Amino acid sequence: xxxxxxxxxxxxxxxxxxxxxxxxxxxxxxxxxxxxxxxxxxxxxxxxxxxxxxxxxxxxxxxxxxxxxxxxxxxxxxxxxxxxxxxxxxxxxxxxxxxxxxxxxxxxxxxxxxxxxxxxxxxxxxxxxxxxxxxxxxxxxxxxxxxxxxxxxxxxxxxxxxxxxxxxxxxxxxxxxxxxxxxxxxxxxxxxxxxxxxxxxxxxxxxxxxxxxxxxxxxxxxxxxxxxxxxxxxxxxxxxxxxxxxxxxxxxxxxxxxxxxxxxxxxxxxxxxxxxxxxxxxxxxxxxxxxxxxxxxxxxxxxxxxxxxxxxxxxxxxxxxxxxxxxxxxxxxxxxxxxxxxxxxxxxxxxxxxxxxxxxxxxxxxxxxxxxxxxxxxxxxxxxxxxxxxxxxxxxxxxxxxxxxxxxxxxxxxxxxxxxxxxxxxxxxxxx
Amino acid sequence: xxxxxxxxxxxxxxxxxxxxxxxxxxxxxxxxxxxxxxxxxxxxxxxxxxxxxxxxxxxxxxxxxxxxxxxxxxxxxxxxxxxxxxxxxxxxxxxxxxxxxxxxxxxxxxxxxxxxxxxxxxxxxxxxxxxxxxxxxxxxxxxxxxxxxxxxxxxxxxxxxxxxxxxxxxxxxxxxxxxxxxxxxxxxxxxxxxxxxxxxxxxxxxxxxxxxxxxxxxxxxxxxxxxxxxxxxxxxxxxxxxxxxxxxxxxxxxxxxxxxxxxxxxxxxxxxxxxxxxx
Numbered sequence: 001x002x003x004x005x006x007x008x009x010x011x012x013x014x015x016x017x018x019x020x021x022x023x024x025x026x027x028x029x030x031x032x033x034x035x036x037x038x039x040x041x042x043x044x045x046x047x048x049x050x051x052x053x054x055x056x057x058x059x060x061x062x063x064x065x066x067x068x069x070x071x072x073x074x075x076x077x078x079x080x081x082x083x084x085x086x087x088x089x090x091x092x093x094x095x096x097x098x099x100x101x102x103x104x105x106x107x108x109x110x111x112x113x114x115x116x117x118x119x120x121x122x123x124x125x126x127x128x129x130x131x132x133x134x135x136x137x138x139x140x141x142x143x144x145x146x147x148x149x150x151x152x153x154x155x156x157x158x159x160x161x162x163x164x165x166x167x168x169x170x171x172x173x174x175x176x177x178x179x180x181x182x183x184x185x186x187x188x189x190x191x192x193x194x195x196x197x198x199x200x201x202x203x204x205x206x207x208x209x210x211x212x213x214x215x216x217x218x219x220x221x222x223x224x225x226x227x228x229x230x231x232x233x234x235x236x237x238x239x240x241x242x243x244x245x246x247x248x249x250x251x252x253x254x255x256x257x258x259x260x261x262x263x264x265x266x267x268x269x270x271x272x273x274x275x276x277x278x279x280x281x282x283x284x285x286x287x288x289x290x291x292x293x294x295x296x297x298x299x300x301x302x303x304x305x306x307x308x309x310x311x312x313x314x315x316x317x318x319x320x321x322x323x324x325x326x327x328x329x330x331x332x333x334x335x336x337x338x339x340x341x342x343x344x345x346x347x348x349x350x351x352x353x354x355x356x357x358x359x360x361x362x363x364x365x366x367x368x369x370x371x372x373x374x375x376x377x378x379x380x381x382x383x384x385x386x387x388x389x390x391x392x393x394x395x396x397x398x399x400x401x402x403x404x405x406x407x408x409x410x411x412x413x414x415x416x417x418x419x420x421x422x423x424x425x426x427x428x429x430x431x432x
Numbered sequence: 433x434x435x436x437x438x439x440x441x442x443x444x445x446x447x448x449x450x451x452x453x454x455x456x457x458x459x460x461x462x463x464x465x466x467x468x469x470x471x472x473x474x475x476x477x478x479x480x481x482x483x484x485x486x487x488x489x490x491x492x493x494x495x496x497x498x499x500x501x502x503x504x505x506x507x508x509x510x511x512x513x514x515x516x517x518x519x520x521x522x523x524x525x526x527x528x529x530x531x532x533x534x535x536x537x538x539x540x541x542x543x544x545x546x547x548x549x550x551x552x553x554x555x556x557x558x559x560x561x562x563x564x565x566x567x568x569x570x571x572x573x574x575x576x577x578x579x580x581x582x583x584x585x586x587x588x589x590x591x592x593x594x595x596x597x598x599x600x601x602x603x604x605x606x607x608x609x610x611x612x613x614x615x616x617x618x619x620x621x622x623x624x625x626x627x628x629x630x631x632x633x634x635x636x637x638x639x640x641x642x643x644x645x646x647x648x649x650x651x652x653x654x655x656x657x658x659x660x661x662x663x664x665x666x667x668x669x670x671x672x673x674x675x676x677x678x679x680x681x682x683x684x685x686x687x688x689x690x691x692x693x694x695x696x697x698x699x700x701x702x703x704x705x706x707x708x709x710x711x
Binding site: 290 | 477
């Protein structure tokens with residue numbers, strides 16, 4: 001009995017010590033000597049990218065003893081929920097890495113600082129207006145767009161050369177009709193001309209749709225957005241649909257895949273081409289078998305040329321940060337042209353800054369860099385960039401509708417009805 | 433004839449069991465295979481079970497890039513604490529609910545079931561604010577509290593079942609033999625309940641060990657983060673993943689649970705009601 005009481009007391013003491021010992025908390029962000037501490041939450045994840053970010057933070061800290069930056073590793077997988085909770089609890093990092101299409105809700109919610117008066121002229125002038133528009137909401141600028149990637153075709157060079165088809169360049173890309181014809185030509189003997197990894201079909205369809213003059217989301221003079229499906233909007237989905245269900249030149253099994261899932265098929269000669277984000281080149285370099293010859297081709301073009309929608313990666317400052325000026329100074333350092341090049345190379349993406357984009361290191365033919373930089377001028381904000389209600393439309397309406405259309409379960413009329421009619425009902429709720 | 437039928441039935445059962453085990457083991461075996469494959473074999477169209485050129489590079493890279501040991505220590509502290517505290521709270525509660533049935537205990541059981549239906553996202557912001565007021569954000573103590581609260585309803589439900597499985601007649605017999613209430617609980621009920629308590633602790637441990645979302649939003653600094661959070665650092669935008677190091681790290685993350693189960697499993701099944709009935 002006494003032993004039991006002693007054991008219980010010991011356990012309670014141990015528990016109390018444990019809880020006291022491992023408690024943390026936010027803590028003061030300015031030391032007694034005036035040293036400011038900033039937290040930078042980065043979403044860098046590839047080895048070279050993490051290294052580049054950490055090196056830059058170390059360089060900043062060495063040069064700025066009065067403003068010390070702590071590198072905090074975030075994750076793309078769950079950044080929205082994690083940030084939302086942090087904002088609600090006044091525990092957000094000072095400097096926030098995210099993607100521009102994730103910023104609208106945070107900007108309208110008052111969680112992000114308006115950077116207009118804080119940004120240095122050098123940075124404002126260096127980044128094109130098209131990129132700034134991806135982070136501009138209601139007249140305020142809530143993030144600095146710094147990295148972006150176009151969708152390109154990663155191709156098996158041997159198959160392409162052996163077929164004798166015209167090899168497209170950024171100046172003379174394939175038209176969508178030509179692309180469809182060529183994928184049919186490349187199909188046969190257990191091989192598909194193309195594999196569309198369309199696990200997430202909406203952004204691919206909308207972003208490539210700009211090349212055919214599609215827009216889908218139309219903003220009126222009163223700022224209200226409505227959905228209209230014109231001929232230009234139909235080009236990309238119809239091409240994919242026909243490749244899968246009519247020509248059988250696109251692998252049906254790839255429709256449910258993510259980008260990485262299609263790489264073994266590309267390496268094994270099962271697919272001649274795969275449309276992927278520019279950054280996927282890193283995985284190709286790392287995983288392709290010895291002797292595999294590959295090239296980076298521009299995505300097909302239509303009446304809109306090689307235009308594409310993109311959602312750049314961004315750096316923002318939390319509205320609650322007590323040191324916004326210092327946070328922006330750190331962003332300015334991070335995005336100094338040579339540093340922006342380091343970040344771009346680390347992530348295998350393109351910088352938004354014109355000076356960084358002109359760096360010769362990003363114009364080599366090797367690993368397709370030149371093709372990407374040639375496309376950079378024509379990159380535009382993703383069509384649904386700042387549309388409130390887009391996430392709901394995407395998840396509840398567009399994703400299932402496009403998946404059914406691509407698999408052949410519904411026709412173009414049904415797709416149009418669902419995207420537009422159901423979609424406008426969703427958007428209307430956000431625009432009352 | 434009947435012997436032959438019996439043998440056929442048994443063979444069928446073994447085949448079904450083998451198939452089931454293979455089905456269950458496949459993801460884990462594939463994870464191990466992936467963890468030891470060099471990058472070029474990961475992209476092969478004809479993947480093999482046994483890597484052609486097995487390598488430890490993925491493990492090296494995983495440890496070089498992320499603080500896996502620190503994260504494992506944090507996970508272990510959170511999971512063990514959650515398991516112990518959860519059982520310490522749930523056991524007496526479960527005993528009362530099982531032995532003294534009333535409308536209140538029935539209502540409590542109903543509430544336990546309903547509480548399991550609450551989605552994480554519904555709870556996370558209020559929980560975050562409560563913990564912030566208690567200055568327990570970015571603290572393993574706060575996370576442990578959340579894990580205990582999160583596991584408690586189901587643990588309670590499990591333990592009520594275990595307590596009910598212990599025949600009340602045994603306690604009555606002990607009482608008749610002159611044992612007091614506490615003596616009966618300690619000497620008769622507790623040993624019979626031990627496998628259930630261990631199973632419940634394991635449940636709380638595994639829940640906390642694998643939990644991701646609460647750890648993600650409650651822990652801010654790298655040195656506090658747990659293994660599931662650190663594992664996501666190998667995943668990039670649009671689902672792209674650094675597959676080799678991710679598999680290596682995930683393999684290491686599954687080992688403690690597996691070892692724990694392997695060690696305790698026999699005791700759980702073997703100890704159930706052992707010696708309860710005099711022969």
